[in-house]
Amino acid sequence: MKDKNISVAVIRRLPKYHRYLKELLDNDVKRISSKELSKMIGFTASQIRQDLNNFGGFGQQGYGYNVEDLYMEIGKILGLTRPYNVVIVGAGNLGQALANYTSFDRLGFKLQAMFDVNPKMIGLKINSVNVIDMDQFETFVDENNVEIVYICTSREGAQDVADRIQKTKARAIWNFAPVDLKIKNDMIVENIHLIDNLLTVSYFLKSRME
Amino acid sequence: MKDKNISVAVIRRLPKYHRYLKELLDNDVKRISSKELSKMIGFTASQIRQDLNNFGGFGQQGYGYNVEDLYMEIGKILGLTRPYNVVIVGAGNLGQALANYTSFDRLGFKLQAMFDVNPKMIGLKINSVNVIDMDQFETFVDENNVEIVYICTSREGAQDVADRIQKTKARAIWNFAPVDLKIKNDMIVENIHLIDNLLTVSYFLKSRME
DNA sequence: GAAAGTCTGTCAAATATATAACAAGGTTAT
DNA sequence: ATAACCTTGTTATATATTTGACAGACTTTC
Numbered sequence: 001m002k003d004k005n006i007s008v009a010v011i012r013r014l015p016k017y018h019r020y021l022k023e024l025l026d027n028d029v030k031r032i033s034s035k036e037l038s039k040m041i042g043f044t045a046s047q048i049r050q051d052l053n054n055f056g057g058f059g060q061q062g063y064g065y066n067v068e069d070l071y072m073e074i075g076k077i078l079g080l081t082r083p084y085n086v087v088i089v090g091a092g093n094l095g096q097a098l099a100n101y102t103s104f105d106r107l108g109f110k111l112q113a114m115f116d117v118n119p120k121m122i123g124l125k126i127n128s129v130n131v132i133d134m135d136q137f138e139t140f141v142d143e144n145n146v147e148i149v150y151i152c153t154s155r156e157g158a159q160d161v162a163d164r165i166q167k168t169k170a171r172a173i174w175n176f177a178p179v180d181l182k183i184k185n186d187m188i189v190e191n192i193h194l195i196d197n198l199l200t201v202s203y204f205l206k207s208r209m210e
Numbered sequence: 211m212k213d214k215n216i217s218v219a220v221i222r223r224l225p226k227y228h229r230y231l232k233e234l235l236d237n238d239v240k241r242i243s244s245k246e247l248s249k250m251i252g253f254t255a256s257q258i259r260q261d262l263n264n265f266g267g268f269g270q271q272g273y274g275y276n277v278e279d280l281y282m283e284i285g286k287i288l289g290l291t292r293p294y295n296v297v298i299v300g301a302g303n304l305g306q307a308l309a310n311y312t313s314f315d316r317l318g319f320k321l322q323a324m325f326d327v328n329p330k331m332i333g334l335k336i337n338s339v340n341v342i343d344m345d346q347f348e349t350f351v352d353e354n355n356v357e358i359v360y361i362c363t364s365r366e367g368a369q370d371v372a373d374r375i376q377k378t379k380a381r382a383i384w385n386f387a388p389v390d391l392k393i394k395n396d397m398i399v400e401n402i403h404l405i406d407n408l409l410t411v412s413y414f415l416k417s418r419m420e
Numbered sequence: 421g422a423a424a425g426t427c428t429g430t431c432a433a434a435t436a437t438a439t440a441a442c443a444a445g446g447t448t449a450t
Numbered sequence: 451a452t453a454a455c456c457t458t459g460t461t462a463t464a465t466a467t468t469t470g471a472c473a474g475a476c477t478t479t480c
Binding site for chain 1 (some may be wrong): 221222224225226228229241251252287288289290291294302303304306307311313314315317318319320357358360364381382384390396398400402403404405406407408410411412413414416419420
């Protein structure tokens with residue numbers, strides 16, 4: 001599986017396929033055609049076939065796709081063949097919300113610790129995960145083979161955290177702070193910019209009024 | 211301002227312009243050229259000029275763009291000329307996190323209430339906003355001119371909430387549940403699919419290893 | 421106030437992405 | 451086993467998006 005020259009647009013559709021296939025699997029559906037999937041997901045059947053074919057011929061003519069196989073294949077493509085150690089920086093409401101999502105754990109994103117600078121938070125346990133002093137961040141990350149860091153700090157604190165992550169062995173950042181982090185090396189960064197998304201809602205609300 | 215035939219790709223970049231212009235404004239920068247903005251934001255200068263020109267000629271040859279004017283114009287385009295009443299359904303960690311974000315309020319998204327089905331949550335105040343019984347949802351939304359509903363429930367509860375929203379005058383949904391809502395009318399729906407985003411992180415992590 | 425320099429708005433070209441079309445191969449029904 | 455039917459993988463076409471180029475207009479400098 002080389003995965004090269006695959007466009008980001010394709011990659012961002014993969015989780016959706018994964019999600020719908022899981023649903024089909026849970027409903028004991030054994031096979032699915034691109035046409036049927038198309039109806040459920042809302043992409044064209046052509047697009048679905050072309051997306052999947054970037055990674056291999058998973059289907060069979062006259063039959064369609066085996067739901068379980070395809071689910072597993074897409075899981076492989078998405079890197080879900082092994083667990084990833086993660087930590088959260090910022091133990092506020094958002095950090096706690098993420099700590100409590102069991103679905104992340106189920107997919108293999110294993111929360112090892114949470115970090116905060118607030119003495120009132122340090123020492124707490126959230127969903128049986130310790131909140132640790134930020135002083136110990138770099139040491140903990142390297143000693144526990146943490147690969148992904150979720151940044152749940154304020155806008156002001158985020159860049160500092162990003163700088164510190166770059167000194168560790170961690171290789172990916174999932175950023176929830178409303179700022180574009182300046183990253184020097186080849187770190188993987190995904191942003192959840194809530195405000196950006198909410199502003200598209202107001203844009204569409206306004207547009208519909210005209 | 212007609213805003214028609216504007217591609218979604220353009221619209222999703224607008225909040226980023228808005229964010230960077232706010233930063234410039236806070237730093238007392240008076241003017242900015244597409245070239246300078248390009249360096250900051252990471253889009254090409256050509257794209258920036260073309261994006262902005264979809265909505266009008268805000269710049270001036272030989273000078274560039276007036277930061278304050280452009281910030282205001284983009285705010286207008288994004289619908290930030292008046293406040294929007296919003297409510298949150300689901301008063302768990304995520305709902306509480308959103309309730310505590312002052313930046314939403316500052317932009318005009320006014321939280322009027324939170325709803326939950328859990329009797330232990332009902333009656334609480336979160337950041338001076340009441341948690342109300344879901345029984346009163348439809349009444350409250352219509353009586354308080356709520357336009358946007360943030361869905362912060364579990365996956366299982368989300369579709370039911372969406373169905374109930376469609377019976378009210380609300381016209382937009384900001385959905386955080388990991389499910390694609392089935393919507394009949396012309397409701398505006400924006401999704402934050404956290405898992406989908408996290409899976410792209412694992413995809414890139416895996417791809418880099420090969 | 422003239423010349424040199426800057427920067428937008430816009431058109432054209434290049435690239436990327438999505439859709440349509442269909443041959444080839446497999447399935448199902450009889 | 452055969453025929454009718456499906457459905458994929460893939461190529462070709464259409465559409466969308468991004469980048470490049472440049473004339474014209476304004477600014478700045480001298």
